[in-house]
Amino acid sequence: MITQGKLKNLLSYNPDSGEFYWNESKNNQLKAGDKAGWINGEGYINIEIEGMCYKSHRLAWLYMYGYTPKIIDHINRIRNDNRIINLRECDFSENARNRKIQINNKSGRVLNS
Numbered sequence: 615m616i617t618q619g620k621l622k623n624l625l626s627y628n629p630d631s632g633e634f635y636w637n638e639s640k641n642n643q644l645k646a647g648d649k650a651g652w653i654n655g656e657g658y659i660n661i662e663i664e665g666m667c668y669k670s671h672r673l674a675w676l677y678m679y680g681y682t683p684k685i686i687d688h689i690n691r692i693r694n695d696n697r698i699i700n701l702r703e704c705d706f707s708e709n710a711r712n713r714k715i716q717i718n719n720k721s722g723r724v725l726n727s
Contacts, residue, residue, distance in 0.1 A: 616663055616673075618680045624663060625650055627677045632696030634661060634670060657693035671696045675703070 625634045634650040651661040651670050659670035674696045676682045683703040690700055 615682060616666070616668065616676070618676055621663075621673060621677055625661070625673070625677075627674055629674070629678065629698040632670075632674065632698070632700070634673065653694055659694050659696060670694075671701055674698060675701060 624637060626637055627634050636644055636646055636648050636650055639645045651659040654660045660667050661670055661673060662668075671686050671688065671693075672682050675686050675698075678698050685704050685708075687702050687704045687708065688695060688700055689702055692700070
């Protein structure tokens with residue numbers, strides 16, 4: 615995993631928008647100030663750093679707090695909304711309670727406990 619210091623050298627993070635920007639030009643395609651990342655097939659924003667692919671919400675947490683918890687939840691369930699106020703550290707059961715109800719769910723309950 616990348617360190618907070620290295621991350622801050624490479625990228626700037628806007629906690630109000632949840633977006634990352636490159637601090638330096640990387641090549642002819644990536645210029646300093648360009649928005650970093652792309653939306654993957656699951657709806658999360660990925661950012662590639664030195665050949666490693668990271669989820670943007672995990673980088674946002676690392677950037678702001680200096681560590682990455684096991685589970686980070688998007689409070690509003692929007693996977694590409696990486697504003698720091700929309701992210702929270704949680705455990706598996708808290709994260710599961712914040713999921714959308716599956717289409718094939720007949721009980722209306724998120725978890726059958």
